[in-house]
Amino acid sequence: MLSWVHVTLEAIDPTAIDRHLEDPASGGRVLFEGVVRDRHHDRQVLALEYEAYAEMAGEQLRAIAATMTARWPIRRVAIVHRIGRLLVGETAVVVGVASLHRAEAFEACRYGIDAVKRDVPIWKHEHYADGTSRWQENDC
Amino acid sequence: MLSWVHVTLEAIDPTAIDRHLEDPASGGRVLFEGVVRDRHHDRQVLALEYEAYAEMAGEQLRAIAATMTARWPIRRVAIVHRIGRLLVGETAVVVGVASLHRAEAFEACRYGIDAVKRDVPIWKHEHYADGTSRWQENDC
Amino acid sequence: MVVVRLFAQVRELAGTSAIQLELPDDARAADVASAIVERFPLVAPLMPSARIAINRAFADADTPIRVGDEVAVIPPVSGG
Amino acid sequence: MVVVRLFAQVRELAGTSAIQLELPDDARAADVASAIVERFPLVAPLMPSARIAINRAFADADTPIRVGDEVAVIPPVSGG
Numbered sequence: 001m002l003s004w005v006h007v008t009l010e011a012i013d014p015t016a017i018d019r020h021l022e023d024p025a026s027g028g029r030v031l032f033e034g035v036v037r038d039r040h041h042d043r044q045v046l047a048l049e050y051e052a053y054a055e056m057a058g059e060q061l062r063a064i065a066a067t068m069t070a071r072w073p074i075r076r077v078a079i080v081h082r083i084g085r086l087l088v089g090e091t092a093v094v095v096g097v098a099s100l101h102r103a104e105a106f107e108a109c110r111y112g113i114d115a116v117k118r119d120v121p122i123w124k125h126e127h128y129a130d131g132t133s134r135w136q137e138n139d140c
Numbered sequence: 141m142l143s144w145v146h147v148t149l150e151a152i153d154p155t156a157i158d159r160h161l162e163d164p165a166s167g168g169r170v171l172f173e174g175v176v177r178d179r180h181h182d183r184q185v186l187a188l189e190y191e192a193y194a195e196m197a198g199e200q201l202r203a204i205a206a207t208m209t210a211r212w213p214i215r216r217v218a219i220v221h222r223i224g225r226l227l228v229g230e231t232a233v234v235v236g237v238a239s240l241h242r243a244e245a246f247e248a249c250r251y252g253i254d255a256v257k258r259d260v261p262i263w264k265h266e267h268y269a270d271g272t273s274r275w276q277e278n279d280c
Numbered sequence: 281m282v283v284v285r286l287f288a289q290v291r292e293l294a295g296t297s298a299i300q301l302e303l304p305d306d307a308r309a310a311d312v313a314s315a316i317v318e319r320f321p322l323v324a325p326l327m328p329s330a331r332i333a334i335n336r337a338f339a340d341a342d343t344p345i346r347v348g349d350e351v352a353v354i355p356p357v358s359g360g
Numbered sequence: 361m362v363v364v365r366l367f368a369q370v371r372e373l374a375g376t377s378a379i380q381l382e383l384p385d386d387a388r389a390a391d392v393a394s395a396i397v398e399r400f401p402l403v404a405p406l407m408p409s410a411r412i413a414i415n416r417a418f419a420d421a422d423t424p425i426r427v428g429d430e431v432a433v434i435p436p437v438s439g440g
Contacts, residue, residue: 038164122359123288262439263368
């Protein structure tokens with residue numbers, strides 16, 4: 001299986017990602033990991049919730065992975081996005097690429113996370129220490 | 141500690157890398173993992189040995205990490221290179237970067253692995269299934 | 281008649297996660313946006329930056345909508 | 361007199377991982393390369409692509425060498 005994408009309510013398991021990127025012909029892997037930050041501008045973030053249009057999010061992730069494998073000579077793609085409630089420091093998203101050469105792994109991974117942030121229907125609702133909360137928008 | 145570099149004879153521990161990249165202010169991490177491939181051109185690789193000029197390799201890795209943190213606004217760097225005998229599929233090198241924004245994490249990580257492959261005195265001796273062996277050179 | 285799903289801030293301001301819309305036979309994606317604004321004036325400021333999805337793919341303003349299509353309003357996303 | 365460390369294919373062809381070289385007082389990095397070739401003709405084909413390191417940093421051809429320096433011949437690397 002060339003690509004593996006997943007929207008999950010559970011903590012992202014790095015060994016599952018590694019397993020899907022495993023390939024004896026690939027010399028390099030590039031991974032992007034998005035982690036919940038402790039602040040947004042000057043406000044302290046306590047936690048956040050990701051809401052998803054899950055069916056479309058899955059389709060969009062599959063389309064992004066398909067574009068990556070079509071556009072670059074890469075051998076494996078794994079994209080996982082967690083939804084639900086996350087705490088500071090927890091991993092929200094991983095985009096992983098395995099390929100023979102590193103140039104295309106970097107380019108494809110960068111494309112992948114940019115596309116996830118632009119085109120996957122997932123929304124982040126941040127809860128701040130001052131009791132307020134806010135729906136975010138990606139700048140991309 | 142902003143950066144952590146290490147040349148080791150033991151298997152690379154991903155949780156040690158994660159621990160050194162941990163930072164509540166960083167929203168993204170980019171990792172490059174170099175893995176032993178099963179073939180070099182048309183020859184089947186069974187295993188390989190990395191030899192190092194260990195003292196200088198350590199200094200070069202520190203210099204590369206220092207250049208990365210000076211040139212990009214990143215918050216954490218971890219570079220680990222394994223030496224000794226490795227089997228196909230084992231991880232030889234990891235370059236990890238944590239930062240607020242992903243653009244600089246990708247750029248710094250790419251710079252880091254390129255510099256490792258160009259300037260760190262470590263040499264790969266490949267053993268093939270046909271009984272021959274060969275010292276490799278990076279193309280960079 | 282189509283069901284339109286609402287998400288995130290649009291869902292909150294509309295107070296519902298799905299509504300049913302009566303649309304003319306020749307309706308297009310842009311008509312969904314107008315119908316939502318008419319029904320939920322509070323949502324109006326969000327609609328210029330929202331996209332319409334039809335059957336789980338982003339639609340253009342003039343993409344036709346057919347009975348049974350899965351329609352959704354997608355405000356600016358913030359995944360990743 | 362300086363000790364020169366040899367690695368990888370250079371080490372194998374020279375048959376040793378370190379040699380002692382007598383160098384003139386005004387010796388520079390390029391003189392190390394010449395002295396190695398003189399002592400180990402088998403290594404000659406590798407030297408044009410090798411770099412000289414002095415005290416664990418890459419040296420230019422005209423970097424001076426002083427007594428007690430840590431000198432090394434660095435054939436093309438293949439880490440990563």
